Amino acid sequence: MSAMRKKSGKEHMETTGAKVRAAGLRPTRQRIALAGLLFRNEDRHVTAEALHEEAAKAGVRVSLATVYNTLHQFTQAGLLNEVVVDSGCAYFDTNIGEHQHFYVEENGELIDIPGETISVSNVPAPPKGMAVDRVDVVVRIKRA
């Protein structure tokens, strides 16, 4: 589902519950609420802290520990990707397709670069006994 139709409120709730269940996770209040926030809009990049605040503002009471647990569970279930751009802060990405990022060092913002855009070639073979897990490209940008 590359281009998905905008869903109505109720429809979104159901979709969300199904998504959590399909991931093999019990659809609890907090998981459904967090999935609701995460998957409601276009692709997004969140930090645990940020999602926790967002939940609070949306009137959803969830502990920070649960936000961390949920982000990791969603990641393990393949619903999210983790993006490493900053030693000191973990980002989670709702865009799980192959793609790359601009990273605005100044304010910590992540911007998607569609997967077909950048091409990486001549990646050498890894040492014996090792296999490539994934190739990450981060384009660090700053004010011109």
Place this chain on the structure above:
Amino acid sequence: MSAMRKKSGKEHMETTGAKVRAAGLRPTRQRIALAGLLFRNEDRHVTAEALHEEAAKAGVRVSLATVYNTLHQFTQAGLLNEVVVDSGCAYFDTNIGEHQHFYVEENGELIDIPGETISVSNVPAPPKGMAVDRVDVVVRIKRA
């Protein structure tokens, strides 16, 4: 200086002091000692903690705070590069030329990929008012 001759002990000390001074930093005991450890061998990737231990083993008494300070000062002076591969731990690289890395997630090891090897093309223009600072490629590998 791509391929440098191996230096004798004393020669290395002098070179080291000069390097620190050339970077615009006062050649203090601890900065010279740390530079000595860092730039003595081939290119290396260190963590503050690791360098601190290495110094201790070499009989050099330096505080961890100083190791952090020094690594950052050397980085700012262009003697080191910081490599981001793990949210939670900062790596510093004595190879300041353009190159890429294999990252062995299992044990946190970094392996250089020479700069001419991988080619990255079609990097899109950054948003208005922004400029590319640098493009990082990390090839995450794991046991096959």
Place this chain on the structure above:
DNA sequence: AACCAGTTTAGAACAATTCAAAAGAGATTC
């Protein structure tokens, strides 16, 4: 309704890093 396994929570614990204030040491001047 009772029950159980899985989940959430608050708060303590941790790891990596930074900060603050006082003591120490290069560089410069006499």
Place this chain on the structure above:
DNA sequence: GAATCTCTTTTGAATTGTTCTAAACTGGTT
């Protein structure tokens, strides 16, 4: 070479992001 000035180092506390623990809770089942 002593006085002096500024930059640096040190120690330990403080911060930040994240994980752990043990007790309370809840979704799903009987």
